[in-house]
Amino acid sequence: MKEWITTDNHFDHKNIVEYCGRPEDYEERIIKNLSVVGDDDILFNLGDFSLGKRTEYWAERYMFANKAKKILILGNHDNKSYTYYYKLGFDFVCRRASIKRYGKRIVLSHRPRRFFTEHINIHGHMHNVDHRCNGFWDRKILSYNRRKGRMRLVSIENTDYMPVTLETVIK
Numbered sequence: 001m002k003e004w005i006t007t008d009n010h011f012d013h014k015n016i017v018e019y020c021g022r023p024e025d026y027e028e029r030i031i032k033n034l035s036v037v038g039d040d041d042i043l044f045n046l047g048d049f050s051l052g053k054r055t056e057y058w059a060e061r062y063m064f065a066n067k068a069k070k071i072l073i074l075g076n077h078d079n080k081s082y083t084y085y086y087k088l089g090f091d092f093v094c095r096r097a098s099i100k101r102y103g104k105r106i107v108l109s110h111r112p113r114r115f116f117t118e119h120i121n122i123h124g125h126m127h128n129v130d131h132r133c134n135g136f137w138d139r140k141i142l143s144y145n146r147r148k149g150r151m152r153l154v155s156i157e158n159t160d161y162m163p164v165t166l167e168t169v170i171k
Helices: 015-020 026-036 055-064 082-088 139-147 166-170
Strands: 003-006 042-045 069-073 092-094 096-101 104-109 120-123 151-153
Touching: 003 166, 026 055, 055 082, 069 096, 082 092, 096 166, 104 166, 120 166
Parallel strands: 003 042, 042 069, 069 092, 104 120, 120 151
Antiparallel strands: 096 104
16 A cells, blocks of 8 residues: 655646646646556545536546545635535545654645644645745745755646655655
8 A cells, every 4th residue: 555645636727727837738647647546545635626617527537547545635725515525535534634654743734834743744735836935924934844854845746747655755
């Protein structure tokens, strides 16, 4: 069993192509690349699953791409009820998750955590641009934690729209 991470799918969000320089077929790439995740694996999705009116369509394709357990950590655009996401097919839905792996305490979240007690914060939200680092985030704290290796941005734009193993992110 492997644990995988993906984030910021933004299915059915056409403006993301311009905002983050995504290719027009980014959604198809995401679905196709899920084939690396095994049926007995766990896939953590760090939020912003879908923004459009075709969420059910993309969820069906996403859920049937493999049989892995799928955990959704809600993002700022995931504004429906927990029940809604369970009905889409996610096995577990939460705001953040704290786990212990490889001798490290890890917090998985959509946005970078400003303050956390775990060793590492794995997050999404900021994509491949730093436009999301504004007044809400204290730039000095964010910069310090990045330099110390305490924060790991898993940007789908920088992983060629592939999920990455938790082990790869940690090591």
